[in-house]
Amino acid sequence: MPSNAPLPQFDDVLDAAARIAPHVCVTPLLRADALDAAAGARLVFKPEGLQHAGAFKFRGACNAVAGLPGADAARGVVTHSSGNHGAALALAARLRGIPCHVVVPEGANRAKLDLIVAQGAIVHRCAPTLAAREARCAQVQADTGATLVHPYADPRVIAGQGTATLELLAAAPGLDVVVVPVGGGGLAAGAALALAGRSPGTALVLAEPAGAADALHALRSGRREPVPAPGTICDGLRATLGEPNFRILHASGAQVLAVEDADAIAAMRLLLERLRLLVEPSSAVALAAVLAHRERFAGRRVGIVLTGGNVDPDALPWGPR
């Protein structure tokens, strides 16, 4: 998306909500006394791991695919994704009966790759660099005429992801803070739009792995800059903030909290125990941020989006006690 392109607005989130309503799962709100006690705050969770294809990503992918004109749709869609967006786009394409190509870097999370394949995508492997992903993607576009649906730097995707926060605000009015993980910034920018339009008094806090903290630096310095070699177990959050995502978030005044991997893993375990939900480390960072900054959230009503749950149950990142 060119840097002078118009940014998506709150109305686009409302349009997305209407467009994806026939397909999306309205995820419930969950809470637990034990988690409130641990945080010293009143927490409600929006478990998007229960969404189709196991992550909020289906919202944005579905919005993009459902909005395609018929002739474009017939040529299919393409994306590069190491995980949840690929599976989500494949599912959205399958529901519309069109082809979906997913460029997957070597070394991608096995549970996520399995899901992409299971959704019927045509998988193209490439080297694990952004340049290789983009080049392979451009090649598929040239070969097939498929429409690129970028995992996060796409106004249709941002608007679609905003529907998660829209639902959260509808089910839990009057939140003081909404906390979401940030990687490329699709969910985060969508949340900023939803909050601005629906609940401008609610603060937005972004949780980011300390080993891939480009959003923290970008929103402080006002300049996007990739982290050269992101190091974190949170495979869904290694991407650099997208350009439109950055512009939306910078204007929103959102704040970023960095989270250590060990804290993300502890939060993941706590959510499995207390909400009976398997979430990926990339999701658990949001609760981890709240627990690591208790003073900041004390006594407040906090909404947390648990972004996804595509984890290999045989490789949970903690051992038996």
Add this chain to the structure above:
Amino acid sequence: MPSNAPLPQFDDVLDAAARIAPHVCVTPLLRADALDAAAGARLVFKPEGLQHAGAFKFRGACNAVAGLPGADAARGVVTHSSGNHGAALALAARLRGIPCHVVVPEGANRAKLDLIVAQGAIVHRCAPTLAAREARCAQVQADTGATLVHPYADPRVIAGQGTATLELLAAAPGLDVVVVPVGGGGLAAGAALALAGRSPGTALVLAEPAGAADALHALRSGRREPVPAPGTICDGLRATLGEPNFRILHASGAQVLAVEDADAIAAMRLLLERLRLLVEPSSAVALAAVLAHRERFAGRRVGIVLTGGNVDPDALPWGPR
């Protein structure tokens, strides 16, 4: 409950639904292509592990507590439970602001005992026999005037548990079969009432651990008889079918399928992977029964109640691959 006492009816389930509506979580329906493919059938799951206190048990407990006259309520409630019913009753009592006594046998599941304590119950330990549980319970009743809320052989509890199936039928009309686990038979008898009143063409199948298969024998022979020493990992399903539960289920024509523990564990792992839900082995038996009897469910629309998710995440019953 004496054997000539009137049995709860469908109207009692409707009354329960209205009574508990302000307190209960309307759990969502979940499904996954991978699970449909594994079963060769169309499966929808009602994840009651997302219910307050982590199991459907809150429905029956809440119905019993909310329906108590004020003077009785003030003296509190008492039950004997090794697990989910104890936590559920404690929560229901706490919401009404009355005391709750729970008689817990030695050797109870740690995750469940922790939950009972966390909900603020007064815990009384006893030897792990039915006689010891009942004697201790009677003593607490005599000492405090608390009302006994039996875990399953109680019409208020049966009616309350029936609301889980009522919600399932409302959200997924036209099911061919509903499958629920059976232990003492609260959920199962409630399901029979809900089906009879709302969807009499839907068959009821009960899943029971092979190591505690008293319901299988009782519904075949027409006579209740406890299994002398139940041996199964499904700690929530070791109880003998209650008397009113038996009468309702016998009249309903429900069928029982026995499930091996290894199959329950495999189904538990599959649900964690495909629905991102942690369920206890006692819940997973329902899916295990469907997978072990594919021919019986082939092509049919099957509703499955996943009863609870109170499991210690450090002691999942499978090792790393």
